[in-house]
Amino acid sequence: MSFPRFLHLVFSLLLAASIAGADTLLPPGARSRVLDNGMKVVVIPTDTKDVVALQLVMAVGSRNEVEEGKSGFAHFFEHLMFRGTKRYPPDAAQEMLKEAGVASNAWTWDDQTVYHKVFLKEDLDRILDYEADRFMNLEYEEPEFRTEALAVLGEYNKNSANPTEKMHEVLQDTAYDTHTYEHTTMGFLEDIEKYPDGYEYSWTFFNRFYRPEYATLLLVGDVNPEQAFGSVERYFGEWERGDYVAELPVEPKQTGPRKADIEWESPSLPWVMVGYKAPPYSDLDDTATIQLWESLAFSKTGELYQQLVLEEQVVDEFEPFFWLKKDPFLVGLAVRVTDPAKVDEVRQRVIQTFEKAKDQTITVSRLDDVKSRVRYSFLHSLDSPDSIASNLAFMLSLNSNLESIDDYYQAIGNVSTDQLTRVAGKYFRPEGRTVVTLKSKEEKDI
Amino acid sequence: MKTTILKLSLFFLFLSPIAGAQEMLTMPGESPLIDIRIQFEVGAIDDPKGKEGLTYLTALALSEAGTENRSYQDLLSAFYPWAVTVDTTVGKEMVTFAATVHQDHLDEFTKILTEMLGSPGFDPKDLERLKDKGKNYLTQDLRQNNDEELGKEALYLQIYPNSHPYGHHNFGTVSGLESITDQDIRSHYRSYFQPKRLIVGVAGGYSEGYPERLAQTLAAELASESELPARPTIAQPPSPDGRRVTIVEKDTRSVAMSLGFPIDVNRSHPDWAALFLFRSFFGEHRSSNSHLYQRLREARGLNYGDYAYIEYFPNGMYLTKPEPNYPRTRQIFQIWIRPVQPETALFALRATLYELEKVVKNGMTQEQFDATRSFLKKNAPLLVASSSRDLGYALDSKFYDSDPLVKRLRADLEKLTLEELNEAIRKHIQADDIEIVLVAKDAESLRKELMAQKPSPMEYNSPKPEEILREDKLIESFPMELGEIRIVPVSTLFR
Numbered sequence: 001m002s003f004p005r006f007l008h009l010v011f012s013l014l015l016a017a018s019i020a021g022a023d024t025l026l027p028p029g030a031r032s033r034v035l036d037n038g039m040k041v042v043v044i045p046t047d048t049k050d051v052v053a054l055q056l057v058m059a060v061g062s063r064n065e066v067e068e069g070k071s072g073f074a075h076f077f078e079h080l081m082f083r084g085t086k087r088y089p090p091d092a093a094q095e096m097l098k099e100a101g102v103a104s105n106a107w108t109w110d111d112q113t114v115y116h117k118v119f120l121k122e123d124l125d126r127i128l129d130y131e132a133d134r135f136m137n138l139e140y141e142e143p144e145f146r147t148e149a150l151a152v153l154g155e156y157n158k159n160s161a162n163p164t165e166k167m168h169e170v171l172q173d174t175a176y177d178t179h180t181y182e183h184t185t186m187g188f189l190e191d192i193e194k195y196p197d198g199y200e201y202s203w204t205f206f207n208r209f210y211r212p213e214y215a216t217l218l219l220v221g222d223v224n225p226e227q228a229f230g231s232v233e234r235y236f237g238e239w240e241r242g243d244y245v246a247e248l249p250v251e252p253k254q255t256g257p258r259k260a261d262i263e264w265e266s267p268s269l270p271w272v273m274v275g276y277k278a279p280p281y282s283d284l285d286d287t288a289t290i291q292l293w294e295s296l297a298f299s300k301t302g303e304l305y306q307q308l309v310l311e312e313q314v315v316d317e318f319e320p321f322f323w324l325k326k327d328p329f330l331v332g333l334a335v336r337v338t339d340p341a342k343v344d345e346v347r348q349r350v351i352q353t354f355e356k357a358k359d360q361t362i363t364v365s366r367l368d369d370v371k372s373r374v375r376y377s378f379l380h381s382l383d384s385p386d387s388i389a390s391n392l393a394f395m396l397s398l399n400s401n402l403e404s405i406d407d408y409y410q411a412i413g414n415v416s417t418d419q420l421t422r423v424a425g426k427y428f429r430p431e432g433r434t435v436v437t438l439k440s441k442e443e444k445d446i
Numbered sequence: 447m448k449t450t451i452l453k454l455s456l457f458f459l460f461l462s463p464i465a466g467a468q469e470m471l472t473m474p475g476e477s478p479l480i481d482i483r484i485q486f487e488v489g490a491i492d493d494p495k496g497k498e499g500l501t502y503l504t505a506l507a508l509s510e511a512g513t514e515n516r517s518y519q520d521l522l523s524a525f526y527p528w529a530v531t532v533d534t535t536v537g538k539e540m541v542t543f544a545a546t547v548h549q550d551h552l553d554e555f556t557k558i559l560t561e562m563l564g565s566p567g568f569d570p571k572d573l574e575r576l577k578d579k580g581k582n583y584l585t586q587d588l589r590q591n592n593d594e595e596l597g598k599e600a601l602y603l604q605i606y607p608n609s610h611p612y613g614h615h616n617f618g619t620v621s622g623l624e625s626i627t628d629q630d631i632r633s634h635y636r637s638y639f640q641p642k643r644l645i646v647g648v649a650g651g652y653s654e655g656y657p658e659r660l661a662q663t664l665a666a667e668l669a670s671e672s673e674l675p676a677r678p679t680i681a682q683p684p685s686p687d688g689r690r691v692t693i694v695e696k697d698t699r700s701v702a703m704s705l706g707f708p709i710d711v712n713r714s715h716p717d718w719a720a721l722f723l724f725r726s727f728f729g730e731h732r733s734s735n736s737h738l739y740q741r742l743r744e745a746r747g748l749n750y751g752d753y754a755y756i757e758y759f760p761n762g763m764y765l766t767k768p769e770p771n772y773p774r775t776r777q778i779f780q781i782w783i784r785p786v787q788p789e790t791a792l793f794a795l796r797a798t799l800y801e802l803e804k805v806v807k808n809g810m811t812q813e814q815f816d817a818t819r820s821f822l823k824k825n826a827p828l829l830v831a832s833s834s835r836d837l838g839y840a841l842d843s844k845f846y847d848s849d850p851l852v853k854r855l856r857a858d859l860e861k862l863t864l865e866e867l868n869e870a871i872r873k874h875i876q877a878d879d880i881e882i883v884l885v886a887k888d889a890e891s892l893r894k895e896l897m898a899q900k901p902s903p904m905e906y907n908s909p910k911p912e913e914i915l916r917e918d919k920l921i922e923s924f925p926m927e928l929g930e931i932r933i934v935p936v937s938t939l940f941r
Contacts, residue, residue: 145908147906158750196907196908266697379478
């Protein structure tokens, strides 16, 4: 799976504790440890009887795909991690996971690949044993490798009927010249079609990135931290450290507005996507501010939604996006325009919402509303170990120190109304803008 | 058998009749979050002929529009700081409004919710927006943007003819939505959203007497008309005659497939757990641990995944577990083959029919039965892993007059024998009379290929084990024995 859909919860998690005035948002009893080989382990006990959620976070994603022709390889590799080992050939692995009733999957994105499972605590040791074995001793032959390459093409195919998938592809390709964010996690189609010939390279990839210094193991649920640390050490302690660091191309500063048009083969209402270069996660204050601004400006209570969707009814799909990323990514909005004659006008109004933000005052009460909203969203998300683990896994994939999460929520708690307008003015400028417009090739009967 | 408790606290379930409202279902717990599910016994089957979509529009006019005293914008502003939404599920036979609210806001929320359901504004501007939303879903999202959901919904339309109460999409048809007037919505609301059709479900750490107060206030706000309209009889649709193919023609890179036929098993049927186990073995949703997935994707790389169902399950591409509150008297057995490359479409279809025919003929083995049963015993509780889902499933159990899902599955699976399972497969599953829907670009050539019945050998990009190559020989000339093959332009669907 290449794209998680739940990450808005992360933000909620962060702000919640800051509003509550707590020193830390981390659940009581949260503990972390670093093994001698550099692997990080985080354990969070909850009072959920019997159930354990495991997330193995690898700090590698499509951002690390620096070589020409290898876009999407991190995601492809996620598929290969299910191909088995000597001890657990695919059939044996399936049998064991089936017997244990394990819910298991994985996802890959720009900065991370996350393998997750939910199971009963009585199976913890054998699941750890299985995970350690495949992360250290993965084994597959070229024929299986080539077959799996076709499944990835199948994944591309199943997504391809959706215009917004294509728009994100073109937006990134247009907004970036050298950085690997120029392609989506799925990768360029022409690269995907060449995967079957990349068997040798797949081992290079494995040996570079599937190393303990890239890994964080998170356990949430009915677990005893000390026992869990012992088990993890026993199974993962022998994992050999590597020394590879991808040299990422530095994206030159964008100097002017960019745009791209897509002629869509199928009948479709037009879409407009507007994006701006945003701060990297490491710039905590600016990231926190942009995140709050985006939540306010593009909520259903925001002026733009109320005008375009409810009042004038010229837009029927309204999809804001902003994600925490290691390097400067894009913050933006995608809208579907119900009246093709209004495309230019709608695009202009979206652009103005961004670029006039520096002149607009946001009231303290609006800021309080968004802080309240994220607090209660967070509380809503605390309904299972899996949900807690998913939220934390994403944050730990950006910075594996448990304490860094508190730093970020502090930054969010500190955001003021002045800061909202100032930071909006810093990023939402014409020279950081990229616009993609999608129109149907011909107006057909739909 | 091992027991698994997945919730933070144990819920107890009470069903009680209350004054005015038909029924109430409560699950008291410790959580500060209160889950509310309000159901009305009305669904797409109650849409009048020519006004398909009336139930959908009426439901959204309550949950996504203003009230007599508050605009929709006012409602959104009130809910925003509480992070509350009222989600609407419009099924064939029930409409459900669901919300989760923190106890800090419960009283205020209850007041607004009562207004929404009891004093809707029916502002023409809101209704126009909702009508467009429904139409755009059918013409844009379904016809154009999601071949897989399109294939599944088209399959239902092939199985249930237009004259059947299930014979249109839950959201209606384009012409039905267009013909609905504001007056139609008001009148449908008065007729169907009556206290006698109301079921109130509440879970969580609510204060004593809260569910009763909510139900009584709602019942008092809703108009009680003397006449309750009769609901249509939901007959079992005719079984398909042979293997009938519908090619939905549209511009697309690949070929999406859905196959199925009606079954006379729903959750109240004694064979339901046996079929639940069978579909898990044959095609557990989004799991690599199932037969079809292993044969089609893992061994041959034909696509991204291959699954099987015995209940309606919309939006499966976005969900790892089915959402509750789509109860249906009638269900179908369905196979979902995710998009395949056009050049392998024939082979993939043959492989699917081959596997289905084989499992019907041979049944499951003891080993397959034991492994799947073990999986389900531990995995099934995940279906109800949050209290909101638990409440939703409890309401479904009420509809089917069945024990709570996990309890029922555990008890039935424990008793089930391999012989009984295989008997249930033979009785309810078959491969001869089946509707096949293919979403494809070049429909005419695909039709010719299907009619030609020529072998469709697979070509792989890598060496395959002897066992697979031997089986491929059988599959490539597997006699599909197809009946009628129709081509349907996508623009004619949901019209």
